[in-house]
Amino acid sequence: MDHETxxxxxxxxxxxxxxxxxFATILTQSPISRIDIAxxxxxxxxxxxxxxAPLVAAGLVDAPPVSQRDGTPGRPVSPVSIVRGAMVMLxxxxxxxxxxxxxxxxxxxxxxxxxRTLTASDPDTVVGAILEVVASLSDQIGDKAPSIAGxxxxxxxxxxxxxxxxxESTLMGWTDVPLGDMLGERLGWPVTLENDVHALTVGxxxxxxxxxxxxxxxxxxxxxIGSGLHLNGEVVxxxxxxxxxxxxxxxxxxxxxxxxxxxxxxxxxxxxxxIESAVSRAHGRRIRIDEAVRLAxxxxxxxxxxxxxxxxxxxxxxxxxxxxxxxxVVIIGGEGxxxxxxxxxxxxxxxxxxAFGAAARCRIVTRPHTFQDWARGAAAAAIQSLVR
Amino acid sequence: MDHETxxxxxxxxxxxxxxxxxFATILTQSPISRIDIAxxxxxxxxxxxxxxAPLVAAGLVDAPPVSQRDGTPGRPVSPVSIVRGAMVMLxxxxxxxxxxxxxxxxxxxxxxxxxRTLTASDPDTVVGAILEVVASLSDQIGDKAPSIAGxxxxxxxxxxxxxxxxxESTLMGWTDVPLGDMLGERLGWPVTLENDVHALTVGxxxxxxxxxxxxxxxxxxxxxIGSGLHLNGEVVxxxxxxxxxxxxxxxxxxxxxxxxxxxxxxxxxxxxxxIESAVSRAHGRRIRIDEAVRLAxxxxxxxxxxxxxxxxxxxxxxxxxxxxxxxxVVIIGGEGxxxxxxxxxxxxxxxxxxAFGAAARCRIVTRPHTFQDWARGAAAAAIQSLVR
Numbered sequence: 001m002d003h004e005t006x007x008x009x010x011x012x013x014x015x016x017x018x019x020x021x022x023f024a025t026i027l028t029q030s031p032i033s034r035i036d037i038a039x040x041x042x043x044x045x046x047x048x049x050x051x052x053a054p055l056v057a058a059g060l061v062d063a064p065p066v067s068q069r070d071g072t073p074g075r076p077v078s079p080v081s082i083v084r085g086a087m088v089m090l091x092x093x094x095x096x097x098x099x100x101x102x103x104x105x106x107x108x109x110x111x112x113x114x115x116r117t118l119t120a121s122d123p124d125t126v127v128g129a130i131l132e133v134v135a136s137l138s139d140q141i142g143d144k145a146p147s148i149a150g151x152x153x154x155x156x157x158x159x160x161x162x163x164x165x166x167x168e169s170t171l172m173g174w175t176d177v178p179l180g181d182m183l184g185e186r187l188g189w190p191v192t193l194e195n196d197v198h199a200l201t202v203g204x205x206x207x208x209x210x211x212x213x214x215x216x217x218x219x220x221x222x223x224x225i226g227s228g229l230h231l232n233g234e235v236v237x238x239x240x241x242x243x244x245x246x247x248x249x250x251x252x253x254x255x256x257x258x259x260x261x262x263x264x265x266x267x268x269x270x271x272x273x274x275i276e277s278a279v280s281r282a283h284g285r286r287i288r289i290d291e292a293v294r295l296a297x298x299x300x301x302x303x304x305x306x307x308x309x310x311x312x313x314x315x316x317x318x319x320x321x322x323x324x325x326x327x328x329v330v331i332i333g334g335e336g337x338x339x340x341x342x343x344x345x346x347x348x349x350x351x352x353x354x355a356f357g358a359a360a361r362c363r364i365v366t367r368p369h370t371f372q373d374w375a376r377g378a379a380a381a382a383i384q385s386l387v388r
Numbered sequence: 389m390d391h392e393t394x395x396x397x398x399x400x401x402x403x404x405x406x407x408x409x410x411f412a413t414i415l416t417q418s419p420i421s422r423i424d425i426a427x428x429x430x431x432x433x434x435x436x437x438x439x440x441a442p443l444v445a446a447g448l449v450d451a452p453p454v455s456q457r458d459g460t461p462g463r464p465v466s467p468v469s470i471v472r473g474a475m476v477m478l479x480x481x482x483x484x485x486x487x488x489x490x491x492x493x494x495x496x497x498x499x500x501x502x503x504r505t506l507t508a509s510d511p512d513t514v515v516g517a518i519l520e521v522v523a524s525l526s527d528q529i530g531d532k533a534p535s536i537a538g539x540x541x542x543x544x545x546x547x548x549x550x551x552x553x554x555x556e557s558t559l560m561g562w563t564d565v566p567l568g569d570m571l572g573e574r575l576g577w578p579v580t581l582e583n584d585v586h587a588l589t590v591g592x593x594x595x596x597x598x599x600x601x602x603x604x605x606x607x608x609x610x611x612x613i614g615s616g617l618h619l620n621g622e623v624v625x626x627x628x629x630x631x632x633x634x635x636x637x638x639x640x641x642x643x644x645x646x647x648x649x650x651x652x653x654x655x656x657x658x659x660x661x662x663i664e665s666a667v668s669r670a671h672g673r674r675i676r677i678d679e680a681v682r683l684a685x686x687x688x689x690x691x692x693x694x695x696x697x698x699x700x701x702x703x704x705x706x707x708x709x710x711x712x713x714x715x716x717v718v719i720i721g722g723e724g725x726x727x728x729x730x731x732x733x734x735x736x737x738x739x740x741x742x743a744f745g746a747a748a749r750c751r752i753v754t755r756p757h758t759f760q761d762w763a764r765g766a767a768a769a770a771i772q773s774l775v776r
Contacts, residue, residue, distance in 0.1 A: 016430075017427075017430035018430050018431070018432070021430060039405075041430075042404075042405035042406050042409060042429075042430075042431070043406075043430070043431065043432075043435075044406070044431075044432065044434075044435050046432075047431070047432050047435065157745070158744065158745030158746055158747075160746070167745055167746055168745045214627060215627050227712070229712070229713070231619060231620070231622075231624055232619070232620060232622040232624065234619075234620040236619055236620065236713055236714065237714065238713070238714020238715075238746075238747065239602060239603050239714050239715055239716035239750065240714060240716075240746040240747060240749045240750065241714070241745075241746050242710075242711065242714050242744055242745050242746050242747035243711075243712065243713055243714035243747075244712060245711040245712065245744040245745075245747065246711075246712065248711055248742070248744040249708045249711060249712070249742075250639065250704050250707065250708065250742045251638065251639065251708075260744070262741065262742060262744075263741070264742075316638050319638065320637050320638065320708060320712075321712055322630075323630065323631075323633040323634075323636055323637060324615070324617070324631065324632060324633065324634065324637070324708075324709055324712060324713065325617070325624055325626070325631055325712065325713065326624065326625065326626020326627050326628060326629070326630050326631035327626075327627055328627035328628075353650065353651070354636075354637075354638045354650060354652075356546065356630055356633040356636040356648070356650075357545070357546030357555055357556045357629075357630050357633075358546055358548070358555055358626075358628040358629050358630050359546075359626065359628060359630035359631075359633065361628045362627070362628065
């Protein structure tokens with residue numbers, strides 16, 4: 001990290017509460033006038049002007065030196081903007097079989113990206129792969145590398161952001177892995193560890209589709225089933241670091257044992273693995289998801305029944321989430337979305353059957369998140385950790 | 389409403405965003421210094437001082453005219469306090485068999501209370517009973533009656549606060565009842581209609597046990613099963629007015645049809661009515677809850693099994709709520725709490741069996757809410773509606 005990036009980082013981290021609010025507002029809503037910043041943050045215009053000045057001086061925010069309207073410098077109506085390229089953030093999504101990484105600017109626009117297949121999913125192998133992709137990203141961005149200000153890493157499961165420990169990740173097969181420290185020692189940048197769906201939610205909230213809605217939930221379907229909640233203008237992270245664990249709600253038959261060890265979890269009936277098991281049982285041989293999708297599209301009753309049952313459980317789980325938290329919209333993402341036609345009708349019927357009263361008005365939309373979107377979410381979480 | 393109360397109401401309602409924040413902070417944390425108000429709201433001390441002045445002038449806030457430390461008036465270290473008696477609020481909880489009402493000061497301290505048994509639960513009968521209790525409360529507080537600034541009314545079910553309509557209340561047997569307008573026309577005060585558990589949550593948040601915790605959920609058990617969520621410093625009310633409907637999560641057997649018409653709802657297996665039905669079936673005669681409790685305490689197997697099943701479903705529902713929203717503490721209230729010994733062990737076991745990872749650390753405590761607490765919650769909701 002060069003001197004300038006270090007100074008910018010320090011400025012953001014040590015900002016007053018008002019300063020942080022002003023920076024976050026400019027970051028996510030550029031260009032925006034000081035008047036609108038004041039309106040949205042509840043601060044006085046004088047307080048906004050005072051908070052903007054050091055950000056401009058440090059090159060993080062751009063303010064037109066002279067208003068084009070009347071020639072008066074720094075007029076509150078002149079919009080200010082984030083200097084997107086003032087810092088580079090790295091975002092890394094850890095999957096069970098690969099690591100996906102991006103380098104982004106301050107608006108999480110992707111500069112370069114990188115993937116590494118994992119030969120194993122133990123922590124040391126994963127750390128090795130992360131070091132490789134980071135080195136490669138750093139090479140690729142060349143003379144921008146000194147502006148890298150931090151690294152966000154996202155993993156599925158129960159992740160303790162404050163200590164950087166992955167407490168439990170069923171997908172990775174990890175318990176109490178201090179991934180934050182393992183990486184921080186070798187990378188030399190601050191590392192922000194976050195649950196993958198929370199990170200995706202932060203990304204959507206700050207830079208994505210969530211903007212403009214008062215509240216939303218992201219539900220991801222596929223190998224894992226997870227969710228992220230954004231209510232009253234903030235991402236819900238849980239007092240103990242756990243929230244949005246829709247994959248582990250006990251809505252399926254108690255006879256089904258989840259890979260996490262609990263009974264009746266949504267994932268035990270509706271994950272990609274559960275669908276593969278059900279179709280394999282129906283056909284008496286090992287069938288992978290691609291073939292299961294083909295069979296279902298071809299009208300195979302066993303495959304159809306497996307997707308229907310998964311869709312019923314997911315729709316019921318979404319009704320559960322909506323009855324409890326009442327978001328304006330539920331965004332379904334995750335790799336399972338590519339075959340949403342196999343889920344949609346049953347999922348919506350189950351949702352309507354269990355949604356309570358006006359909660360049934362909640363819109364359910366799909367959004368195919370790319371693998372890079374997940375890594376962008378990790379970068380967004382790292383940017384957010386700077387501002388807090 | 390006398391002239392002074394009307395002026396105070398207008399001042400609070402028309403406050404700027406900063407003014408509202410300052411008033412809410414003084415209201416809930418009196419006595420508090422201006423420095424602490426600035427720290428908590430993120431406003432400058434000048435902005436706080438500016439916001440406090442009109443509140444003092446209107447008699448809503450007390451500020452020592454001269455600091456005892458150094459004789460300088462209005463020093464930011466001198467604490468300011470809410471003038472509790474500056475306004476009176478009425479709070480009314482509508483139950484299926486009675487109406488409970490309180491008159492409170494601005495800190496929801498109860499001045500007088502009143503109850504009326506309902507002979508029927510249709511809207512006209514309820515409105516009549518509310519008019520009676522309001523007249524009686526107004527008489528009892530005598531010369532304070534002109535300071536009544538508003539009325540909060542809370543009802544179980546899907547309540548649209550913005551339009552004052554009870555959209556669906558299974559307990560009351562109501563659909564689309566414009567209770568807000570029915571009352572507003574005859575009472576002459578602003579009426580705030582709120583879901584009963586949301587109102588209780590507002591009361592706990594602003595004036596009760598919730599203070600000091602970053603997040604909490606209230607779960608009420610009894611005739612109805614409901615919940616209220618307080619996350620990231622705010623009560624979750626739902627984009628469409630529905631949230632916290634833990635009683636209608638589909639966690640019970642789909643063979644059980646809930647009075648709301650849906651299948652497998654928590655209430656269908658765990659409400660007082662469901663327990664009565666199960667014990668009645670076991671004994672082949674109609675058994676009411678008081679007798680069911682006595683039978684269970686005496687070791688009757690049928691009664692024991694009914695409470696155990698209810699406890700298992702409630703514990704599973706609490707795990708569901710906690711896995712999704714991650715509160716620091718769950719407060720169990722409602723009239724069912726008086727027999728919590730019959731629920732506790734099974735409820736805690738079910739919670740632990742399904743709580744995911746660190747979510748299992750969430751504390752579960754009980755709090756016996758009195759009927760007056762529910763009415764106080766309605767008064768708190770009316771106070772909150774003033775400030776917004």
